[in-house]
Each structure stands twice: as C-alpha cells, then as structure tokens.
Amino acid sequence: MSQNTFQDTKTEFDTGSGKAQLYSLKKLEEFGYSNISKLPFTIRILLEAVLREHDDFTxxxxxxELLANYNAKSPEGEIPYKPSRVVLQDFTGVPAVVDLAALRSAMKRMGGSPQSINPQVPVDLVIDHSVQVDEFGQEYAFMHNVEKEFERNRERYEFLKWGQKAFDNFRVVPPGRGIVHQVNLEYLAQGVFSREEDDGSTVVFPDTLVGTDSHTTMINGLGILGWGVGGIEAEAAMLGQPIHMLVPEVVGMELTGALREGITATDLTLTVTQMLRRHGVVGKFVEFYGEGLQNMSLPDRATIANMSPEYGATMGFFPMDSESMRYMRRTGRSEEQVTLIENYMRAQGLFHTADTPAPEYSDTLKLDLGEVETSLAGPKLPHDRITLPNMKKTFESSLTSNDPTMGFNLAQEELANKGTFKNGQEIEMTHGDVVIAAITSCTNTSNPSVMLGAGIVAKKALEKGLTVPPYVKTSLAPGSRVVTDYLEEAGLTDYMDQLGFNLVGYGCTTCIGNSGPLPPAVESAVKEGELIVAGVLSGNRNFEGRIHPYVKANYLASPPLVVAYALAGTVDIDLEDEPIGRDKEGNEVYLKDIWPTSEEIAEHLDSAIRPELFDKQYGDIFNSEEWDAIPVGGGELYEWKEESTYIQEPPFFVDMGEEPEPITPIDGARALVKVGDSITTDHISPAGNIGIDTPAGQYLMDHGVEPADFNSYGSRRGNDRVMTRGTFANVRFKNQLAPGTEGGYTTYFPEDEVTTIYDAAMRYKEQDTPLVALAGTQYGTGSSRDWAAKGTILLGVEAVIATSYERIHRSNLVGMGVLPLQFKEGESADALGLDGSEVFSIDVSDDLQPRDLVPVKAQKENGETVSFEAVCRIDTPVEIDYYRHGGILHYVLRDYHKADQEKQS
Known part of the structure; x- marks a missing residue:
C-alpha cells in the first residue's frame, strides 16, 4: 500500500467544540485490513502511532502493515515507536539531564551547535525520590524532612533549574508536590494531544508516553499507553528517535465478579501479581477485560497497573471507558477536554463499553474477584503472596529456610535470639518485630479507598485504647497533596497522627530505600540480637537490602494492614485468630474489630475525589517557595564544576570520534562477578545509603564530604565517580567469586586476592583486561535503573552472559554498549562447569546480527577449555547499530552532528 493511501486515512471528526482530524483505524479497516476491530486495544494504539508518524523513511x-496484520498467536517483527511525551523522576531524571548537558558539551567540542541538542517531545520531570524519613511521628516531621531534602540536594536542584531554563519542552515539578506516577495520573495525563500539520489541519492523537521509572505503567489504569524504559532509551525518545521494539504478545486477563466485603484493592493487586508472574508475562503486554471491570474504580485499576514490573509485564492495560471519563472529570480536567477525549476514543474504536467484544489475545487467564483474600507479599519479592491466615506460619518457616528468595537460613539455636530496646523503658525484641510501618509509594496512596481505610483503622484502634509499640518507625508519605486534604476533610488526620503516622513528605520514601535511619535504640537491639526484624509497607518493592540494611524481612500490604501490623508490633502473629491488643478494659481486640467496612469507606469516598481539591493542589504545581528561591546560572552549556560531588560530566562522549569503530572480538576477558538467579537492578545499581567503608564513601571523604552529608546513591546519580564505585555494591549482593562475603567484593585473578569490585576493576583496567559478568535467570529484574548498565560499562564489563534477562535491563545494556549474551536452553554457567576463574574469549565481529549464536571459549587455569555458543541478545537490527556505536546516545550524537554539519554547509 502506498504512502498516499495511508495519508488517505486522515479523517474529520467532531471534537465536541468543533472539527479536527484523526488518522482513522476504521478507515484502515475499510482499505482491506479487516482484523483491526479484533486487535487488542494496546496494539490499536501502537498502530495509530505508526500510521500517524508514517513518513516512508523512519x-x-x-x-x-506489520501491526495492521497483527497475529495474536504468533506476533513477529519489530516496529519503530514514537511516544507523545516522556516522564522522568529525579533519581533517573538527573542522569538523563546530565547526559543531555554532556551531549551539548560534546557537540560543542565536535564543532556543532549545542542548541540542536534539545527535547523534541514534551518532557516532565517530577522531583519525588529525594525526600528521606529522617523525622517521623511528630507534627514537625514534614517541615524538617523538606528542609533536609533541600539542604542535601541543593546542587542537584540548581542543576535541574538550569535544565528547566536551558532546554525547550522541559518542565520540572518541584519537591514536595507528589509522586511522579500519581501526579501523572491526576494532572499530567492529557488523554489526547493535538498538533498542527503541514497542510494546516489540526490532528488529534492518543496521549502515549515512556518514563524512566518502571512504575510509569500506573497510567495504564487510565487507558493511556505508557511503560518504563531505561534512561538511555528515554533520552533517545526525548531527542526524537523512535524506540525500536519487538511486536509484543498480548495476554488477556478476564476479570469477573466483585470483591468481597473487607477485601482491598491491594489484596487484588497482589493476587494479580502472583497469578501473572506464575503465568509468565515477561516482555508481554497484559490487557484486562471482562464484566468485572464494571465493578472496579479507576484508582483500583491504577493500583493493578502500577505493579506491572512486579508481575513482569511491559504494561498492564485497562482500556478507556465511562469510568475513565468520570475520573478525568473528578480530578479537575475540563469538560471540553473530557468530551474531546471521549469523542476521539469512540471515533477510533478505542472506547470500551459493557458490550465491547473481547479482542483476540495471544493467551488468556481468568480471575473471579470474589475469590480474592486479604494478602501480603514478601519477605523478599513482591510476587510471593501470602494470605493473612498463613502469615504467621510462613514467617516462622522462613527463618530457617535456605531458599534464597524466601528464607533467612537461621540455625535452630538462633531462633531464640533476643535484643533489648532501651529508650526510657526496656522492651525485649525478637525475630519478626515490626520496626518500619510505612504508608508510602505510588501504588496505594493513589487510591482513596485504602487510604481512608487506614484512617478508619487508626480511629477505631484509638477508640479502643490501642497504641503502637515505641520501636515501630511509622510514617505517612502520600503520593499527592490531595490525599492529605481528603484525610483532613474526613476527620481522620488526627487519628493517624496520634498513632505516629504523621505526614513525613510527599515522595517515594521507604519504597525506594529512603526510610531514613532507625532510632538508635532500635538499631542497637537489632544488632544485639542479630534479629530478623520486619518492615510492613504499602509499596511495590521489597527486594533484599532495599528498604533498610538492618530490616531483612519486608512485606507489602494495604495501608489499613500497615496500620494493623504497626499496632501488633510483629509479623509473627495470626491476625485472624490472635488478638492485636487489648482495649481500655483489658478485653482482647481482634483485627475484625477495627477493620473498616465498605459502608464506612463509602461515606467519605464521594468527598475524597472532588475537582476543587485537584484544582487547588495542581493550580500552582510548578512552583513552591523553596524551589523559586533557588538561583539559576549558566546558559546553553552547563558549567561543569570539578569540585562538585553531585554533578560531573560523564566520560561517555569525551574524545569520541565522528565515526564508530567496527565490532571486534572480546579476548582475554576475566569475570568480575558471578551471580545466581533473580539478581535485581537493586543488586547491581547503586541505591540506598553510602557506607563509610565503601569505595564511594572513601571517595566522598577524600573530597571533603562528611559522612553525615553523604546523602544517598540515588541523590548522587549525576556523578559517575560515585556511581561507578557503588555498582554491584548492594549490602545484600552475593558474588560467587568471593564466597562468604556480602556487598561489593570479588576475587582479583590470577592472584586470587579478595578485594572490592571497584578496586579489582580498576586494576584490570590498568592492564587493559576486558571483563565479563556471569549470571543466572531473570538477570536485571526490577526498576529501570540505567546506572545498572552505566556502572557495568564504566567498570569495564564488556559482556554479560546470563541464563535469561529482564526486558529493560537487557535493553539498557545494549544502550550502553555492553554485549548481552544468553546461555542456550538447558545450559548455564554451573551446567558448563564455569566457576568464574576462567579467561574468556568471545568471537564477535562487525558482521554480528540480532540473535546470532556467538562462539565463546573459557580457558581454565589447568589449560582445559570449555567451548560453547551463546545467543546474542541484541534483538533488533537497530540495536546492532547502537552496539557498534558504543551505545544509543553515541549513535544519536553522531546522527545529530551529521545533520548539523549538513545544515551548516
């Protein structure tokens, strides 16, 4: 079909306030592509994007035609996809802006125009990852934490304000306004966009996005296509490059029935997460359908969509319907905008109704909402669901289990360990005591039903005279200021405060490891007894070492259940059959006595989501007194400061040639790390606190930074010197090349010397020795941390050989010029007898093709050679180009420079 025919799909429609154009999928169906109306909604939206952006070149x-002829049972091929916008948060956004600034500096050095490096699509950065829970349980906690946040991060914030001024199409939401995904859901999302085309017509098209946080998928609950990508991919999209993606399988999940009394959206989400993780949806789209959708609020849908990374899918999508329109109206979108959205979606066949037939899916599974039970997930992975009645016995069995994802491998004699909490009183602490109870994260704080439920639990508990033990660190960190408004209006704030759930900030806090320090008396008791203590949080992540280095057992739960476990003070309890405490008269109080009813929650729900609440909080979203007071310096080029410990020009583009070098073999390589299954990006990428005795800590002290001012790794993502030293240095990282150690250690070969991973890497670099990493299944699962790939390449690791990869991290490795290889089916490092002491040779050349079988030789110390073939997990032709250039940004820079030179000539 010719280009002109595709242009003929442009059709007029009624916006509700006039006429506009759209690229009609229905028209495409009239042209002979008869399957359009049977396509999954997500594929239809992707099809509209390629139809609209079709230029017969990119x-x-x-x-x-590939998408128009989509075969759900055997999708194939690759498409270039251009999202409408990009969303960043500050942990992942700062390094993205650093890279843009570095690209401008490199363009200047190459003789080009720095101003040509500029976002080509709208970009919003929300500062939500920097606040830490230093103070808690006090009225002044919020103000103190905000003051500390600005004090710690002032240099980063000055840099972001420079970026806001220097770049077009770039907005920054200041700290203390909310969590990026909730702000996106409640405000940034437009539903549809419009643009003027060369012929003068106004074309309307879907609001689609990618984001540098894996939980960008929360927006799928609103029927908006969006998912998490690595910072490297996001930067390319910002610069107008298409994201090249394999055409996905789409799994349909049919929902029927309705939730029973007392069951929360969190319980449903944890159930869905477990089901889909077991089913296997890594790298796939998931769409929800069925009559159960009619019984779900939009916040409930968003709660499920948020957890897509935890069930492994690229996204979990709910198509737009009348509930989506109700939510848009109730959150302050104008009637004109909502009418435009609905009219467009109906005209495109993208609007879901009760009688909409189910699309054709690659696979399906089914869940009756009425079968969902009260649940938690943990102690180390978000998809390890535990029903409430099984919680006590599951925790107790985990203490002695040697299962790396479920157990703590204690000896029998260690089960009786005790520690004493001493702080004006003495309390004996044991395994399972809850030391962190946090209502936090985007997942649940977007949902009024569970937030109001938490307030009702607090109210009922106080009325019965229950209190929280003094060793529990309690916190409330909502996803937007609207939450505190409706809790106040419902009369529940005082009850939360009295139990210690005072407002600590509007940000991700505990869920990303910004839980702050434990009180000294708690830390002392935990150390004394070598206790397996617990965190209970309403977040979406509980990976090892993430929440707090001294809190090894972490459980995800609904906000009301977080309050309940705070009251109980332990997870070693059966909350269904054992009392949570005693009332003022000494009578036993059970969870059922303080649990909210649906009727009680419903009393407050209508007032919880009112347009005026959203208008009030989002009317000045881009301003704050503290933010406005930060000075802005610099011009089109950022003035790099050698003395800065927060922002440094990365070495990626320094001394870069105008043409790429050919792909050559990797010879004489040594293994830097060898790890098992389910190694997350939290294990790889620097995150959390910076230890005094770590290479990063030593670097900071050498540069005059006191330990009290170290801040977190996340806050220093703009400094490659810190981040490289923290790569593979998670306190729970177990490198099989340094058995018996935890943290960033390895064995330096051939001397067999155990040292830090960073020091070993630098010694290898001095000898021009390339490095490899050996890994098991699901390597790189978790958040879309670009520094997991950036740190890898800066340590000198040129190839990773793993049993399997998580989607985003594989893409990020390619995006940084690291070769991802995959053992063939049935093979692994252990199965091949590789212990990591070998010298590796990888036979790649400039003829490398996607998914090639690559010969690898590993020579042992005794001269024996293990030869095998590994699958090249560079999956698409354009990724080959990225790899050849040394990374996607190198490719983009050379492309921009070439265009700039042609323009100048």
Whole structure:
C-alpha cells in the first residue's frame, strides 16, 4: 500500500467544540485490513502511532502493515515507536539531564551547535525520590524532612533549574508536590494531544508516553499507553528517535465478579501479581477485560497497573471507558477536554463499553474477584503472596529456610535470639518485630479507598485504647497533596497522627530505600540480637537490602494492614485468630474489630475525589517557595564544576570520534562477578545509603564530604565517580567469586586476592583486561535503573552472559554498549562447569546480527577449555547499530552532528 493511501486515512471528526482530524483505524479497516476491530486495544494504539508518524523513511509501509496484520498467536517483527511525551523522576531524571548537558558539551567540542541538542517531545520531570524519613511521628516531621531534602540536594536542584531554563519542552515539578506516577495520573495525563500539520489541519492523537521509572505503567489504569524504559532509551525518545521494539504478545486477563466485603484493592493487586508472574508475562503486554471491570474504580485499576514490573509485564492495560471519563472529570480536567477525549476514543474504536467484544489475545487467564483474600507479599519479592491466615506460619518457616528468595537460613539455636530496646523503658525484641510501618509509594496512596481505610483503622484502634509499640518507625508519605486534604476533610488526620503516622513528605520514601535511619535504640537491639526484624509497607518493592540494611524481612500490604501490623508490633502473629491488643478494659481486640467496612469507606469516598481539591493542589504545581528561591546560572552549556560531588560530566562522549569503530572480538576477558538467579537492578545499581567503608564513601571523604552529608546513591546519580564505585555494591549482593562475603567484593585473578569490585576493576583496567559478568535467570529484574548498565560499562564489563534477562535491563545494556549474551536452553554457567576463574574469549565481529549464536571459549587455569555458543541478545537490527556505536546516545550524537554539519554547509 502506498504512502498516499495511508495519508488517505486522515479523517474529520467532531471534537465536541468543533472539527479536527484523526488518522482513522476504521478507515484502515475499510482499505482491506479487516482484523483491526479484533486487535487488542494496546496494539490499536501502537498502530495509530505508526500510521500517524508514517513518513516512508523512519516509519515505512512495512511497519504499518506489520501491526495492521497483527497475529495474536504468533506476533513477529519489530516496529519503530514514537511516544507523545516522556516522564522522568529525579533519581533517573538527573542522569538523563546530565547526559543531555554532556551531549551539548560534546557537540560543542565536535564543532556543532549545542542548541540542536534539545527535547523534541514534551518532557516532565517530577522531583519525588529525594525526600528521606529522617523525622517521623511528630507534627514537625514534614517541615524538617523538606528542609533536609533541600539542604542535601541543593546542587542537584540548581542543576535541574538550569535544565528547566536551558532546554525547550522541559518542565520540572518541584519537591514536595507528589509522586511522579500519581501526579501523572491526576494532572499530567492529557488523554489526547493535538498538533498542527503541514497542510494546516489540526490532528488529534492518543496521549502515549515512556518514563524512566518502571512504575510509569500506573497510567495504564487510565487507558493511556505508557511503560518504563531505561534512561538511555528515554533520552533517545526525548531527542526524537523512535524506540525500536519487538511486536509484543498480548495476554488477556478476564476479570469477573466483585470483591468481597473487607477485601482491598491491594489484596487484588497482589493476587494479580502472583497469578501473572506464575503465568509468565515477561516482555508481554497484559490487557484486562471482562464484566468485572464494571465493578472496579479507576484508582483500583491504577493500583493493578502500577505493579506491572512486579508481575513482569511491559504494561498492564485497562482500556478507556465511562469510568475513565468520570475520573478525568473528578480530578479537575475540563469538560471540553473530557468530551474531546471521549469523542476521539469512540471515533477510533478505542472506547470500551459493557458490550465491547473481547479482542483476540495471544493467551488468556481468568480471575473471579470474589475469590480474592486479604494478602501480603514478601519477605523478599513482591510476587510471593501470602494470605493473612498463613502469615504467621510462613514467617516462622522462613527463618530457617535456605531458599534464597524466601528464607533467612537461621540455625535452630538462633531462633531464640533476643535484643533489648532501651529508650526510657526496656522492651525485649525478637525475630519478626515490626520496626518500619510505612504508608508510602505510588501504588496505594493513589487510591482513596485504602487510604481512608487506614484512617478508619487508626480511629477505631484509638477508640479502643490501642497504641503502637515505641520501636515501630511509622510514617505517612502520600503520593499527592490531595490525599492529605481528603484525610483532613474526613476527620481522620488526627487519628493517624496520634498513632505516629504523621505526614513525613510527599515522595517515594521507604519504597525506594529512603526510610531514613532507625532510632538508635532500635538499631542497637537489632544488632544485639542479630534479629530478623520486619518492615510492613504499602509499596511495590521489597527486594533484599532495599528498604533498610538492618530490616531483612519486608512485606507489602494495604495501608489499613500497615496500620494493623504497626499496632501488633510483629509479623509473627495470626491476625485472624490472635488478638492485636487489648482495649481500655483489658478485653482482647481482634483485627475484625477495627477493620473498616465498605459502608464506612463509602461515606467519605464521594468527598475524597472532588475537582476543587485537584484544582487547588495542581493550580500552582510548578512552583513552591523553596524551589523559586533557588538561583539559576549558566546558559546553553552547563558549567561543569570539578569540585562538585553531585554533578560531573560523564566520560561517555569525551574524545569520541565522528565515526564508530567496527565490532571486534572480546579476548582475554576475566569475570568480575558471578551471580545466581533473580539478581535485581537493586543488586547491581547503586541505591540506598553510602557506607563509610565503601569505595564511594572513601571517595566522598577524600573530597571533603562528611559522612553525615553523604546523602544517598540515588541523590548522587549525576556523578559517575560515585556511581561507578557503588555498582554491584548492594549490602545484600552475593558474588560467587568471593564466597562468604556480602556487598561489593570479588576475587582479583590470577592472584586470587579478595578485594572490592571497584578496586579489582580498576586494576584490570590498568592492564587493559576486558571483563565479563556471569549470571543466572531473570538477570536485571526490577526498576529501570540505567546506572545498572552505566556502572557495568564504566567498570569495564564488556559482556554479560546470563541464563535469561529482564526486558529493560537487557535493553539498557545494549544502550550502553555492553554485549548481552544468553546461555542456550538447558545450559548455564554451573551446567558448563564455569566457576568464574576462567579467561574468556568471545568471537564477535562487525558482521554480528540480532540473535546470532556467538562462539565463546573459557580457558581454565589447568589449560582445559570449555567451548560453547551463546545467543546474542541484541534483538533488533537497530540495536546492532547502537552496539557498534558504543551505545544509543553515541549513535544519536553522531546522527545529530551529521545533520548539523549538513545544515551548516
């Protein structure tokens, strides 16, 4: 089909306030593509994007036809995809802006125009990852934590304000306004966009996005296509490059029935997460359908969509319907905008109704909402669901289990360990005591039903005279200021405060490891007894070492259940059959006595989501007194400061040639790390606190930074010197090359010397010795941390050989010029007898093709050679180009420079 025919799909429609144009999928169906109305909604939206952006150059006839002829049972091929916008948060956004600034500096050095490096699509950065829970349980906690946040991060914030001024299409939401995904859901999301085309017509198209946080998928609950990508991919999209993606399988999950009394959206989400993780949806889209959708609020849908990374899917999508429109109206979108959205979606066949037939899916599974039970997930992975009645016995069995994802491998004699909490009183602490109870994260604080439920639990508990033990660190960190408004209006704030759930900040806090220090008396008791203590949080992540280095057992739960476990003070309790405490008269109080009813929650729900609440909080979203007071310096180029410990020009583009070098073999390589299954990006990428005795800590002290001012790794993502030293240095990282150690250690070969991973890498670099990493299944699962790939390449690791990869991290490795290889089916490092002491040779050349079988030789110390073939997990032709250039940004820079030179000539 010709380009002109595809242009003929442009059709007029009624916006509700006039006429506009759209690229009609229905028209495409009239042209002979008869399957359009049976496509999954997500594929239809992707099809509209390639149809609209079709230029017969970057997006061709073949790309349109590939999606128009989509075969759900055996999808194949690759498409270039251009999202409408990009969303960043500050932990992942700062390094993205640093890279843009570095690209401008490099362009200047190459003789080009720095101003040509500029976002080509709208970009919003929300500062939400920097606040830490230093103070808690006090009225002044919020103000103190905000003051500390600005004090710690002032240099980063000055840099972001420079970026806001220097770059077009770039907005920054200041600290203390909310969590990026909730702000996106409640405010940033437009539903549809419009643009003027060369012929003068106004074209309307879907609001689509990618984000540098894996939980960008929360927006799928609103029927908006969006998912998490690595910072490297996001930067390319910002610069106008298409994201090249394999056409996905789409798994349909049918929902029927309704939730029973007392069951929360969190319980449903944890159930869905477990089901889909078991089913296997890594790298796939998931769409929800069925009559159960009619019984779900939009916040409930968003709670499920948020957890897509935890069930492994690229996204979990709910198509737009009348509930989506109600939510848009109730959150302050104008009637004109909502009418435009609905009219567009109906005209495109993208609006879901009760009688909409189910699309054709690659696979399906089914859940009756009425079968969902009260649940938690943990102690180390978000998809390890535990029903409430099984919680006590599951925790107790985990203490002695040697299962790396479920157990703590204690000896029998260690089960009786005790520690004494001494702080004006003495309390004996044991395994399972809850030391962190945090209502936090985007997942649940977007949902009024569970937030109001938490307030009702607090109210009922106080009325019965229950209190929280003094060793529990309690906190409330909502996803937006609207939450505190409706809790106040419902009369529940005072009850939360009295139990210690005072407002500590509007940010991710505990869920990303910004839980802050434990009180000294608690830390002392935990150390004394070598206790396995617990955190209970309403977040989406509980990976090892993430929440707090001294809190090894972490459980995800609904906000009301977080309050309940705070009251109980332990997870070693059966809350269904054992009392949570005693009332003022000494009578036993059970969870059922303080649990909210649906009727009680419903009393407050209508007032919880009112347009005026959202208008009030989002009317000045881009301003704050503290933010406005930060000075802005610099011009089109950032003035790099050698003395800065927060922002440094990364070495990626320094001394870069105008043309790429050919791909050559990797010879004489040594293994830097060898790890098992389910190694997360939290294990790889620097995150959490910076230890005094770590290479990063030593670097900071050498540069005059006191330990009290170290801040977190996340806050220093703009400094490659810190981040490289913290790569593979998670306190729970177990490198099989340094058995018996935890943290960033390895064995330096051939001397067999155990040293830090950073020091060993630098010694290898001095000898021009390339490095490899050996890994098991699901390597790189978790958040879309670009520094997991950046740190890898800066340590000198040129190839990773793993049994399997998580989607985003594999893409990020390629994006940084690291070769991802995968053992063939049935093979692994252990199965091949590789212990990591070998010298590796990888036979790649400039003829490398996607998914090639690559010969690898590993020579042992005794001269024996293990030869095998590994699958090249560079999956698409354009990724080969990225790898050849040394990374996607190198490719983009050379492309921009070439265009700039042609323009100048």
């Amino acid at each position: 997006i061709t006839d073949k790309d349109v």
